[in-house]
Amino acid sequence: MSRFQILTAAEMEAARESGRILRSCLEEVSRRAVPGVTTGELDRIAEDFIRSHGGEPAFKGYHGYPASLCVSVNDECVHGIPGARIVKEGDVIGLDCGVFFGGICTDACRTVIAGDASPRAAELVAATSRALEDACAIIRSGIRVGDISSRVQHSVEGAGFKCVYALTGHGLGKTLHQYPDIPNVGEAHTGPMVPAYTLLAVEPITSMGSDAIREGDDGWTIHTRDGAVAAHFEHTVLVLPEGHEILA
Ligand code: MF3
Ligand code: CO
Numbered sequence: 001m002s003r004f005q006i007l008t009a010a011e012m013e014a015a016r017e018s019g020r021i022l023r024s025c026l027e028e029v030s031r032r033a034v035p036g037v038t039t040g041e042l043d044r045i046a047e048d049f050i051r052s053h054g055g056e057p058a059f060k061g062y063h064g065y066p067a068s069l070c071v072s073v074n075d076e077c078v079h080g081i082p083g084a085r086i087v088k089e090g091d092v093i094g095l096d097c098g099v100f101f102g103g104i105c106t107d108a109c110r111t112v113i114a115g116d117a118s119p120r121a122a123e124l125v126a127a128t129s130r131a132l133e134d135a136c137a138i139i140r141s142g143i144r145v146g147d148i149s150s151r152v153q154h155s156v157e158g159a160g161f162k163c164v165y166a167l168t169g170h171g172l173g174k175t176l177h178q179y180p181d182i183p184n185v186g187e188a189h190t191g192p193m194v195p196a197y198t199l200l201a202v203e204p205i206t207s208m209g210s211d212a213i214r215e216g217d218d219g220w221t222i223h224t225r226d227g228a229v230a231a232h233f234e235h236t237v238l239v240l241p242e243g244h245e246i247l248a
Contacts (some may be wrong), residue, residue: 003180004198005173007104012238014102015173015199019236019247021055022099022106026248029069029097035089035115039071043082046097058098058105058176065220070096070109072221077164077205077213077230079220089115092125094232098176099248105176107201108248109234120208121229127159128206128231135204139237139244141196149186152204156184162211164230167222169203172236196241203234 007015029046047068050057057068065079072080072094073087080094087093096109111125135151148169156163169182180192184204194200209228216223224230238245 002195004171004195005178006195007173007197007199011104011173012197014104015106015238015247016245018055018099018101018104018106021050021053021101022097022108022248024053025049025097025099026095026108026110029095030110030112033087033093033095033112033114035087037087039073039080039082039085039087042071042095043067043069050099054101056100058100058107062176068097070094072096072230072232074229075224075227077207077222077224078167078232079222081218081220087114090118090121092121092229092231094230096232096234103174105172105174106236106248107172107176107234108236109203109232111231111233123159124161124206124208124229124231127156127161128204129233130159131155131204131206132202132233132235135202136235136237136244136246139194139200139239141239141241142193144189144193145180145182145191146186147188148202149183149191150188152202153185156204156206161206161208164205164207164211164213164224166213167205169201169234172199172201194239196239198239200237200239201234202237203232205230205232
């Protein structure tokens, strides 16, 4: 028995619509991530957007997570909780969000820079986005998870940055996190073989400094241990017999 969740045609349609809502939500939130806005306002914008388009925020209440959006600023890698924090010029902001529609979940993240970016931050963000696109480009049924991991790793390291190895992508579908883990480092031709009609969340998380992490006092936020700036991009990808669709 495969541990992958194979979607029906109707579930794939739901996944596409879930992804459309999530993509437009992230576009809207990215536009609003400018100096002066609070991270809590960005969360409210995301939640209102999702609900008004017929979706449900997938993160809210997930293992007790209190918001619809993760907003991870500068040294925060993932799972930053939005609140009173005011976005400043040059902040590097991960905007990670999930949507349920028709019983199917999609999960995606973009990192944006508020206002004027430092050249090094802009490089990290571009390299992380490129690593995600490089890795997703090879996805089709029959590839192995290590093929994806290896592409992410080589792309990020080739640009002179590090993957935060402890944080991985994952399968998803009727739930947000499921089999398999998709590490951001690994060897081609190893790991589980990916079947068609499944969803994968591929998500490189990178650092300008060391790849070591620490957990914040709120029990959610993951920081780089050395305080280095981190970036995070994530797509939900539908695996098909001859290729893939990027849903969000
Ligand atoms: N995209 C995040 C991940 O895959 C989802 C965060 S779940 C939350 O880890 F509960 F923290 F929101
Ligand atoms: Co994810």
